[in-house]
Amino acid sequence: MKYFTCSLLVSLLLTTVSFNLFAQEVKPNNQPLFDNFSYRQGNVYxxxxxxPGPEYWQNSADYNLEATLDDKTHTVSGNVxxxxxxxxxxxxxxxxxYLEQNRFTxxxxxxxxxxxxxxxxxxDVKGGFELKNVSAKTKTGTSSKHIITDTRMQLWLDKPLEAKGGKVEIKMDFKFKVPVEGMDRMGRLEVKDGTIYAIAQWYPRVAVFDDVVGWNTDPYLGAGEFYCEYGNYDVKITAPANQTVVCSGVLQNPKEVLTKEQQTRWAQAEKSNKTVYIIKPEEVGKPVASVKSDGMLTWHFKMENTRDVAWAASKAFIWDAARMNLGDGKTGLAQSVYPKESDGNNAWSRSTEFTKASVEFYSKTFFPYPYHNAINVAASVGGMEYPGVSFCHYQSKGEDLWGVTDHEFGHNWFPMIVGSNERRYPWMDEGFNTFINHYSTVAFNNGEFPTTTDSPKNLVRYLMYExxxxxxxxxDVANAMxxxxxxxxKPAVGLYLLREYILGGERFDNAFKSYIHTWAYKHPQPNDFFNHMENVAGEDLSWFWKGWFYGNGNIDLGISEVKSYSGNYLITVENDGQIPMPVQLQVIYDDNSKEEISLPVEIWQRGNSWTHLLKTTKQVQRVVLDPNxxxxxVNVLNDTWNKL
Structure with missing residues (x-):
């Protein structure tokens, strides 16, 4: 026992001396680039x-909304x-x-x-909510105590609302002036035949309470969009009789608000793959376009399991529609409303065609479209999405109109179906949506319009921007530029690289579609997306999430040397950037034959240089990195080696 102890001590001493002698020669490896970068462990939620875990939960909110449009004072008043x-x-x-109209003060x-x-x-800064008769009623009593702070209201309850099923009924009356400039999300537009009202963020709505931060009370500043609970909506909109009203959801009383001719045309559109007019251009502003010439009409809509509703009204609307084929025998109705200023074969007369194609593609490719209607509204808004309704600029034409229509309706999948937090993580809706827009555009009309997402090198100029x-x-923090x-x-290109370069189409599609189906009508966080993609695809992608999504470094791979070795070749590649990536090489031989070489990302774990043994009896003339x-x-000058 004493001999063993003595020998062990001597060995440890010699080992320590050896480590000390060579410590200065040890170079750090790249393992930190591959480690997890955030708390990604699971829990019961x-x-x-x-x-979602076995105890995952989310709260819900059902809304009954009644609103009246006054087109003389440009105000909306109502109750919720x-x-x-x-x-x-x-x-x-x-x-x-949330009281998001208070942004306009x-x-x-x-x-x-x-x-x-x-x-x-x-x-605009002359708006904001006027609120009255605020109350919160539980089974124990009613409270009206509340505090308004900017775009938020804290409504106190008479007693704490019980967990796991407690219910409260919240009521209030509201009124606001519709802004002309509504932060490119809503507003009003004057055209020859009247005013177009694009109405959103128009009612007080509950903030999300979740298992991640509790109450999500980030103020509405501008660039940050929305994070909403799901629920059912019953909406009644009263407007002058000469106004055409469209809204998220299904119209409940068409016989009361549509003429018999319009009802007939509506029925035709429900069965037609071609666009059918409900209000023709020559009918705009004439008695034939309205059920009655004066007074008011109430339009009644319902929508289930949605996170929001928006609507539009105008006496200047042309209105057309066509059937959407959503798969499994389900159909819906693509619609467009627009003024005469937007009419034209290269303009909004194609809007319903674009809407139909977009929704049908995403429904077939990713997840069935859950709503009956998809309505495109020509407005002063450049492009903004709501469940079943999009606002797009009335002057858009051709490729631009396709692009904005396809993008806004793509948002029905992100974040309307997959309910991420737009105010904090816009890349989870804007980036994902821009990514799927690429494939929709490739598919539309045999590629009638171009797409640039498949050219990641177009991003290099931004990546070099200091x-x-x-x-x-x-x-709300990001520089406007x-x-x-x-x-x-950048997030769209990241997903494109993940699909087309890193994982391949089949593995990516399995994971991405699974993510959509798993988190439909729920509230995923970034780590939920990362974890799900990795688990379904079977790949540790921490290096990619960290480098591309949560870093500001760049990709810079190159070929540093190609030399003969024992009748074969040694090809040395280097990583001069901050983001490791798998390596694709193309070898061109002296007989013009080619060979493709794929090296996994793990070659960069030990360091920034790797030598690959190419076994061949041919003479190498050229080696190209990233041949496709x-x-x-960010540096293509070292991507090619040529034999001298």
Whole structure:
């Protein structure tokens, strides 16, 4: 025993001396690039495999809304009743609600954080909600105590709302003036035949209470969009009789608000793959377009399991529609409303065709479209999405109109079906949607319009920009010049690389579709997406999420040397960037034959240089890295080796 102890001590001493002698020669490896970068472990609410856990929960809110449009004062007034259910495991002392119309005031946080020179999210400042008769009724009593802070309201309850099923009924009356400039999300537009009202963020609605941050009370500043609970909506909109009203959801009383001719045309459109007029251009502004010439009409709509509703009204609308074929025998109705200024064969007369094609593609490819209607509204808004309704610019034409229509209706999948938090993680809706838009555009009309997502190298100029920001930058923080890249293009290119370069179509599609189906009508977080993609695809992608989505580094792979070796060749590649990637090489021999070589990303775990043994009896004339030009490599000068 003493001999063993003595020998062990001597060995440890010699080992320690040896480590000390060679310590200065040890170089760090690249393992930190491959390690997890955030807390991605599972729990009872969200599993490590990227699925809702056995105790996952989310609260719900059903809405009864009644609103009246006054086209003389340009105001909307009404009332809301919210039936809110607390499915969480904790009691709630209060409920937080969003009052997003309060963004349109002089002293709102959004106004005060808008640059003096203005930007896309500039808005009117003479608006805001007028609220009355606020109440919250539970089974124990009623409370009207509330605090309004900017675009949020904290509504206190008489007693804490019980966990796992407690219910409260919230009521209030509201009124606001419709802004002309509604931050490119809503507003009103004057055209020859009247005013077009595009109405959104128009009623008080509950904020999301979740297992990640509790109450999500981020203020509505501008660039950050929305995070909403799901529920059922019953909506009644009263407007002057000469107004045509369209809304998310299904019209409940067509016989009361449509003429007999319009009802006939509607029935024809429900069966037609070609566009059918409901209101023809020559009928706009004439008595034939309305059930009655004066007074008011109430339009009644219902929508189930949705996170929001939006609507539009105008006496200037041309209205057309066509059947959508959604698979499994299910059909819906694509519709467009637009003024005469937007009419034309290269303009909005193709809007319903575009809407139909877009929704049908996504429904067939990713997840069945859950709503009956898909309505495209020509407005002053450049492009904004709501469940079943999109606002697109009335002057858009051709390729631009296809692009904005396809993008906005693509949002019905992200974030309307997959309910991510847009206010914090715009890449989970804008980026994902831009990605799927690429494939929809390729498919539409045999590629009638071009797409650039399949050219990642187009992103290099931004990636070299010294003031670039990373994808994880919050939208209200991102520089206005960067937002299009951080929220849209860079995440879309990332998914394209993941599908076309890293995983391949089959593995990616299995994982991506599974993510959509798993998180439909739920609230995924970034880690849920990362975990789910990895588990279904069977690949540790921490290096990719960390480098591309949560980093600001770049890809710079190159060929440093090609030399003969024992009748074969040694090809040495190097990683001079901050993001490791698998390596694709093409070898061209002296007889013009070619060979493809694929090296896994793990070659970079030990360091930034790797030598590959190419066994061949031929003479190598040329070696090309990334021969298909898939990578947004910031330095292409070292991507090719030629024999001297």
């Amino acid at each position: 969200r599993t490590a495999s990227g699925k 009743t919210i039936h809110y259910t607390n499915n969480s495991p904790e009691t709630l002392d209060f409920i937080w609600l 002089e002293n709102s946080r959004g106004t005060l954080t808008t640059p003096v020179q203005g930007n896309r999210y500039s808005g 003031n670039r920001e990373s994808i994880d930058t919050y939208p 960067n937002l299009a890249y951080t929220a849209y293009y 030009k898939m990578l947004p490599d």
